[in-house]
Amino acid sequence: MAEWWRGAIVYQVYPRSYQDATGNGIGDLPGITSRLDHIAGLGADAIWLSPIFTSPMKDMGYDVSDYTDIDPLFGSLADFDALIDRAHELGLKVIIDQVISHTSDKHEWFAESRADRNNAKADWYVWADPNPDGTPPNNWPSVFGGPAWEWEPRRRQYYLHNFLIEQPDLNMHTPAVQDALLDTMRFWLERGVDGFRLDTVNYYFHDQQLRDNPPNPDGHQEMATDTYGMQQHIYSKNRPENIAFLKRLRALTDEFDARMMVGEVGDGGQTAIDIMADYTRSTDRLHMCYSFEMLGPTFTAAHFRRTIEGFQKGAPDGWPSWSFSNHDVPRHVTRWAKHALDQDTLARQMAALLFSFEGTIGIYQGEELGLPQAELEYSELTDPPGLRFWPENKGRDGCRTPMVWDAEATNGGFSAAKPWLPVKEPHLARAVSAQEAQNDSVLHGYRQIIAWRKANPALASGKTRFIDLPEPILAFTREANGQTLTCIFNLSPKPQRLEVGAAELVGPSTAKLDGSSLSLPANGHAWLTGAPDLTLKP
Incomplete structure (x- = not known):
């Protein structure tokens, strides 16, 4: 496939x-x-x-x-x-x-690149001259803290490292x-x-x-x-x-x-x-x-x-x-x-x-x-x-x-x-x-x-359409190959109740359906078939 x-x-x-x-x-x-x-x-x-x-x-x-x-x-x-x-x-x-x-700064590419400015891999990493006062060429920071530039005395230039000093950035240009x-x-x-x-x-x-x-x-x-x-x-x-x-x-x-x-x-x-x-x-x-x-x-x-x-x-x-x-x-x-x-x-x-x-x-x-x-x-x-x-x-x-x-x-x-x-x-x-x-x-x-x-094409490959409901309810439909499932989640530690209209509770849901009333426990979830018409009840 x-x-x-x-x-x-x-x-x-x-x-x-x-x-x-x-x-x-x-x-x-x-x-x-x-x-x-x-x-x-x-x-x-x-x-x-x-x-x-x-x-x-x-x-x-x-x-x-x-x-x-x-x-x-x-x-x-x-x-x-x-x-x-x-x-x-x-x-x-x-x-x-x-x-x-x-x-890594131990890669053979970097070992060659840092040796001088005239070798075959001199431009394989991001090198830059210092500012006149010796500071790095710009204000870019490293993700792991401090500036994203480290001084290399052999070239008398800085090299870029977006992460650790030991992780020099390759020059993709x-x-x-x-x-x-x-x-x-x-x-x-x-x-x-x-x-x-x-x-x-x-x-x-x-x-x-x-x-x-x-x-x-x-x-x-x-x-x-x-x-x-x-x-x-x-x-x-x-x-x-x-x-x-x-x-x-x-x-x-x-x-x-x-x-x-x-x-x-x-x-x-x-x-x-x-x-x-x-x-x-x-x-x-x-x-x-x-x-x-x-x-x-x-x-x-x-x-x-x-x-x-x-x-x-x-x-x-x-x-x-x-x-x-x-x-x-x-x-x-x-x-x-x-x-x-x-x-x-x-x-x-x-x-x-x-x-x-x-x-x-x-x-x-x-x-x-x-x-x-x-x-x-x-x-x-x-x-x-x-x-x-x-x-x-x-x-x-x-x-x-x-x-x-x-x-x-x-x-x-x-x-x-x-x-x-x-x-x-x-x-x-x-x-x-x-x-x-x-x-x-x-x-x-x-x-x-x-x-x-995996058993339901709607979940495996279906398109998603969200349903307008207030917090803490997240609800959406998934539809594929003639199957439609409505997925409902209570994103809170407090039980919630919804009016769902004509629907059937399916799959490993944790909710309970009594007629048209869906009770979602704390952090509960439900999958419904049929034609749900969802309304959050107070």
Whole structure:
């Protein structure tokens, strides 16, 4: 199926934390391969592997030093081939993370580029002369704090790093850089990968005039670092030149059968939705995009509706990807806890909501267990933002702790050795083994709702139309192949009652229907057939 990705469910694996097969406390490819049955049994269609390439691990693999080899921490190319083969046997596609906006400062390209101004790769990274007073060339900040420029004494120039100092930005304005990156991606396509997740896809190009970014009137923070959110990043990212490169990426994947790309838009607000729409419009750009709009703290019916309708308006022929958690943000059952009766109820409702959305759906490992954000001590941290900005920013380690498989086993069955991040007691209580034994567990709920989505064409591929109702009710219809389902969600810890007219309650709903009166419990959800006429009752 050439467009298998439309409506698919993609399960994100954080390789360091999934399963340790070698006994060093760090997850690896053989460990992931041994656990693929769990992912297939959940009902997922694909896995997304966070970076597994050779890296000094200053940013846990998002600083690549060799794009065409596996880091020894995770295994070998042979281990990767074995993972691909087993995944395909189980009907799972394999998506790998491509971090091509920047490399590690240990990459051989950067070693050559930084040596002097006259070598063959002198223009492969973004270099700039200092101001007359020695300060950086402009006001661009790093996402991880401080200026986005670092001095290189050998060239007597600054280089750009949108993230860590150890992550110099590639100069995409240099055609040879684009060619080299496309060659590395071809390497993996020929090896059998089914797609790419493109990290920070809107950071690829910079303004060649190096103009200052203007202030952001909203002054919001991004990733809870210091002052990054105080600028409108119109010159350091989100550049129009990106579109032509995205078309080159699409042309490459189109040379192969049934391959796809999903771009991560590192931005917020309407800007993110506009970029998602722009990058997926027509058939010569990305297959789909996701942003951080549903990965933040906002939890209202109006927000979910505005996000989806914004994408629909901007890219009526585009395709979105939606998720509530990933390796960069606090887990959603913790992030949205104040809006819920309890953690398990929220986890089940959010599964029902997410799998009712039009688009491709992303699940982050452990989400199917209802795992909360782990609370770590400063001494346990590894993530650079947390180490730098503690305690206001505790970093991303709390959502990256090991997967819990067996409540009775050492470290939850993740590893016999001390794990790279600790396994906390609240997670052990939610291990796969414990939830398998409970018919009403979050894990069983995920399997049930995923099966419900796949069994109903309206949910799998139907168009979305929202219904006007006041907070805290979110309601919309999905329609495809002659089937119409009305999806209703009570986004509050208080019961709500609706008059629904002529309707029938179907699927794994948590509501009760008495004649034409629908009772939604706290954080309840319902799917209706028939001809509902919805009115919220006082």
